[in-house]
Amino acid sequence: MRRRSSLPVTFLVPTLAILLVLSMVPTLYAIVIALQNRELSSSDYSWVWLSNFIDLFLDRRFLNAVWVSVKWEIVTVVATMVVAIGLGVLMFEVASPRLRNIYCLLFIIPVLLPRVSAAFVWKFAYHPLYGIATYPYRLITGGLIFDPLSKPSTALFAVASVDVWQWGLFFAVIVLKLLETLPPQPIEAARLDHARRWQIHAYVTLPMLKAPLISLMFVKMIESLRSFDLIYVMTRGGPGVATETLDMYAFSQGFIESGKVSYASAMAVLMMIATVITFTMLWKRVQA
Amino acid sequence: MSAIVCSHVDKSYGATTVIHDLNLSIEEHEFVVFLGPSGCGKSTLLRMLAGLEDISGGEVSIGGRVVNDLEPGDRGIAMVFQNYALYPHMTIFDNIAFGLKRQKVPAAEIQKRVEAVARTLGLEPYLARKPTELSGGQQQRVAIARAMIKTPKVFLFDEPLSNLDAKLRNHMRVEIARLHQSLKTTTVYVTHDQLEAMTLANRIVLLKDGVIEQIGSPAEIYRQPGNLFVAGFIGTPNMNFIDVAVGRKDDRWALTGAGTTFSFEGSGFDLRGVDRAVLGVRPPDLKTADAGDSTNLLQGTADLIEFHGNDALVTFACGGKEVSALVPARECPALRAPVRYTFEEESIHLFDATSGVSLRRQEKLS
Numbered sequence: 001m002r003r004r005s006s007l008p009v010t011f012l013v014p015t016l017a018i019l020l021v022l023s024m025v026p027t028l029y030a031i032v033i034a035l036q037n038r039e040l041s042s043s044d045y046s047w048v049w050l051s052n053f054i055d056l057f058l059d060r061r062f063l064n065a066v067w068v069s070v071k072w073e074i075v076t077v078v079a080t081m082v083v084a085i086g087l088g089v090l091m092f093e094v095a096s097p098r099l100r101n102i103y104c105l106l107f108i109i110p111v112l113l114p115r116v117s118a119a120f121v122w123k124f125a126y127h128p129l130y131g132i133a134t135y136p137y138r139l140i141t142g143g144l145i146f147d148p149l150s151k152p153s154t155a156l157f158a159v160a161s162v163d164v165w166q167w168g169l170f171f172a173v174i175v176l177k178l179l180e181t182l183p184p185q186p187i188e189a190a191r192l193d194h195a196r197r198w199q200i201h202a203y204v205t206l207p208m209l210k211a212p213l214i215s216l217m218f219v220k221m222i223e224s225l226r227s228f229d230l231i232y233v234m235t236r237g238g239p240g241v242a243t244e245t246l247d248m249y250a251f252s253q254g255f256i257e258s259g260k261v262s263y264a265s266a267m268a269v270l271m272m273i274a275t276v277i278t279f280t281m282l283w284k285r286v287q288a
Numbered sequence: 289m290s291a292i293v294c295s296h297v298d299k300s301y302g303a304t305t306v307i308h309d310l311n312l313s314i315e316e317h318e319f320v321v322f323l324g325p326s327g328c329g330k331s332t333l334l335r336m337l338a339g340l341e342d343i344s345g346g347e348v349s350i351g352g353r354v355v356n357d358l359e360p361g362d363r364g365i366a367m368v369f370q371n372y373a374l375y376p377h378m379t380i381f382d383n384i385a386f387g388l389k390r391q392k393v394p395a396a397e398i399q400k401r402v403e404a405v406a407r408t409l410g411l412e413p414y415l416a417r418k419p420t421e422l423s424g425g426q427q428q429r430v431a432i433a434r435a436m437i438k439t440p441k442v443f444l445f446d447e448p449l450s451n452l453d454a455k456l457r458n459h460m461r462v463e464i465a466r467l468h469q470s471l472k473t474t475t476v477y478v479t480h481d482q483l484e485a486m487t488l489a490n491r492i493v494l495l496k497d498g499v500i501e502q503i504g505s506p507a508e509i510y511r512q513p514g515n516l517f518v519a520g521f522i523g524t525p526n527m528n529f530i531d532v533a534v535g536r537k538d539d540r541w542a543l544t545g546a547g548t549t550f551s552f553e554g555s556g557f558d559l560r561g562v563d564r565a566v567l568g569v570r571p572p573d574l575k576t577a578d579a580g581d582s583t584n585l586l587q588g589t590a591d592l593i594e595f596h597g598n599d600a601l602v603t604f605a606c607g608g609k610e611v612s613a614l615v616p617a618r619e620c621p622a623l624r625a626p627v628r629y630t631f632e633e634e635s636i637h638l639f640d641a642t643s644g645v646s647l648r649r650q651e652k653l654s
Contacts, residue, residue, distance in 0.1 A: 185373030188340050189434070193387035194361035203386070207377040 034266040040259030052266035065249040083168030088175025107169035119233035122162045152242035291316045291474040298345035307498035321485040324495035366435035367444040374419040381415040445477040516644035547607025564641035573635035574613035577628040587628040
């Protein structure tokens, strides 16, 4: 008995220890650095405590990055869920089982692409002269140039669409599979109750799937926070600072423009605190 | 006017035909039960009436209107499902009111009608609860309320009591019967339970492999089964069947089988030209034979005795054939004791051995 009960401990303790070291050490180190004034160019440093944080709140570029991050989060999460639910329901309603399988296979491919590859593919697709995504515009307007990635008003949406292309289609497959797991009788009862097709989904199936759909949304919210690679490849935060999210700005402050590692760390710490608070609050709300 | 008419209705899934050329007409205010073993197509037929399954061929009309291409909601029907099919995320009130809301009935009227229906079915205390907080019987009552509130022309019940335990099933059966008595709505009820069929139905439609085997009142179906399948399916305990050879002796029919010869006047049956038949006797029709009885005897050694309360079911082998007799418990023999049973000519059933069709002479229509 004793040997059997010690087995989980044997497996869990090293793993948890490694995980703890890997996650806690960098976090604590980041907090420590954020309270100093380290720069990449020299090894001298002193403790400046909260001055990095105070500087951040006076930094207009930082405030812009916060706004861009919030916008990015909202746009990608909402668009992904809308696309996923819309396409999922559409497939459920009109596609035959065989066709559904083919669509599912097709819709999973984008998310299997590494982000960087997807970003490059779409960067070419958005090319103003040769891109396939801008081709219809050139065709209609008779050759006018449209460069979505270099216009501040469209750049964020152009990058976000790639994110939605990857995750919205994948989530559509999940929504379809969720719909397929539902018992058919409530849907049939709703048909007898004079509900139209869209009403059946609005009032019966989607509310029945509330819990898994919210979980999906949380997954996407967390995933949207890691948008660095996509934005880095497609716009590098540009044009100007139009797509500069917090992680982009932290990266450029820390490693590209000025090497202010402490300043960047302060941003990372703020982001972590904000994320933890936001998600805790949202989670509590959903659970209630 | 008939409430429901099915004419030449077919249903097939690909190459498999589930229902073939079915003709049926159901009168207004009637309580019709579709009865049959699993897979006989009774639920499919009901779902075709409801519009949840396409009709492959033929025509279905409800209330004089062909409904083949109508949406389920537009057919003037309401359905109660086996597993209740309540909307799990809505309160009982919203469950009942859902259909009315979709029809844009004013909120005040919805409130009034839901309350009225809830009062009829004793659901008032539960209106604010969710379906999962209710017992199976209460949930089924909600499903009935949801069907009732639409004041449909036809009620469809798809094995509504199968998910309930025996006691609750009896209770709900009585409630459904009462409900039909007071509402008088035409009802089609699907079940595989013959007790439900016998107690509830005005008419039973007995189905097998998508074909109607017999239509009739419960008494007709029990007393005059049209063929071997109906005779074997209806009645618990099951009817005894004995293969017999048909002959004439002393101006009477002599049926030889199970190691003995039965002698009948046979006026109720048309046995001319038949040489092999199946003799059917229901276990309750077997009576303990007196010492003086010498004809129509079934005898053997009791090898199984099942106690049913008032009665006991005695099973014995008679000429290699297993035969059961339902006798009053006080007449019950001991296990392994020799038993002798006899029966009246009026209680027998005779079927053609090859076609299985009853050889009963068709009574003249008055």
